[in-house]
Amino acid sequence: xxxxxxxPKYLFRKEGQNVTLSCEQNLNHxxxxxxxxxxxxxxxxxxxxxxxxxxxxxxxAEGYSVSREKKESFPLTVTSAQKNPTAFYLCASxxxxxxxxxxxxxxxxxxxxxx
Amino acid sequence: xxxxxxxxxxxxxxxxASLELRCNYSYGATPYLFWYVQSPGQGLQLLLKYFxxxxxxxxxxxxxxxxxxxxxxxxxxxxxxxxxxxxEYFCAVAFKxxxxxxxxxxxxxxxxxx
Numbered sequence: 001x002x003x004x005x006x007x008p009k010y011l012f013r014k015e016g017q018n019v020t021l022s023c024e025q026n027l028n029h030x031x032x033x034x035x036x037x038x039x040x041x042x043x044x045x046x047x048x049x050x051x052x053x054x055x056x057x058x059x060x061a062e063g064y065s066v067s068r069e070k071k072e073s074f075p076l077t078v079t080s081a082q083k084n085p086t087a088f089y090l091c092a093s094x095x096x097x098x099x100x101x102x103x104x105x106x107x108x109x110x111x112x113x114x115x
Numbered sequence: 116x117x118x119x120x121x122x123x124x125x126x127x128x129x130x131x132a133s134l135e136l137r138c139n140y141s142y143g144a145t146p147y148l149f150w151y152v153q154s155p156g157q158g159l160q161l162l163l164k165y166f167x168x169x170x171x172x173x174x175x176x177x178x179x180x181x182x183x184x185x186x187x188x189x190x191x192x193x194x195x196x197x198x199x200x201x202x203e204y205f206c207a208v209a210f211k212x213x214x215x216x217x218x219x220x221x222x223x224x225x226x227x228x229x
Binding site: 044048104106 | 124157158
């Protein structure tokens with residue numbers, strides 16, 4: 001089955017540690033996205049990538065970093081510089097990011113708790 | 116900057132009753148419009164989308180939505196709600212002039228009473 005996988009589902013870290021969230025897709029989509037979800041605030045875009053080895057900052061990129069070395073993978077690192085990292089993180093992909101606004105397909109999410 | 120407003124944070128509806136969720140957007144250009152549904156602790160699933168053409172669009176699970184340009188709205192409706200429709204619903208908008216990036220509303224949580 002084609003889809004997006006995110007691992008792990010739950011992640012716990014101590015404050016001051018960097019942590020990397022995994023996102024893999026086998027849909028052969030060019031574009032991938034990372035969103036952060038907080039209660040009552042909808043989804044906010046962290047980073048997105050339209051093609052391998054290229055990515056752009058979204059609305060709340062500070063304290064996060066990404067890489068796109070393979071088409072199917074788009075890991076997100078939450079660094080110690082992120083002031084409030086506890087949140088639900090969602091990865092998504094779409095056929096392309098330019099031209100018509102193709103719908104985005106979402107993974108199941110990773111809930112990160114930092115104490 | 117584009118923005119999306121879902122004025123109702125919570126809605127409670129009886130099973131079998133009709134449901135309407137409101138969505139308004141702000142921006143001047145032609146929008147691409149989406150409704151997604153999220154069950155607790157899960158990812159988002161696309162219910163329906165509007166790009167152009169007929170302003171009444173049909174989606175999955177018996178949902179439909181109507182685009183009204185004059186009101187900058189894209190309200191979601193279902194004639195008869197099932198208990199399994201209890202979830203959070205997100206409206207999202209993209210504009211070609213803004214690079215097609217999705218902007219999400221804050222969501223509406225739907226509770227279904229037996």
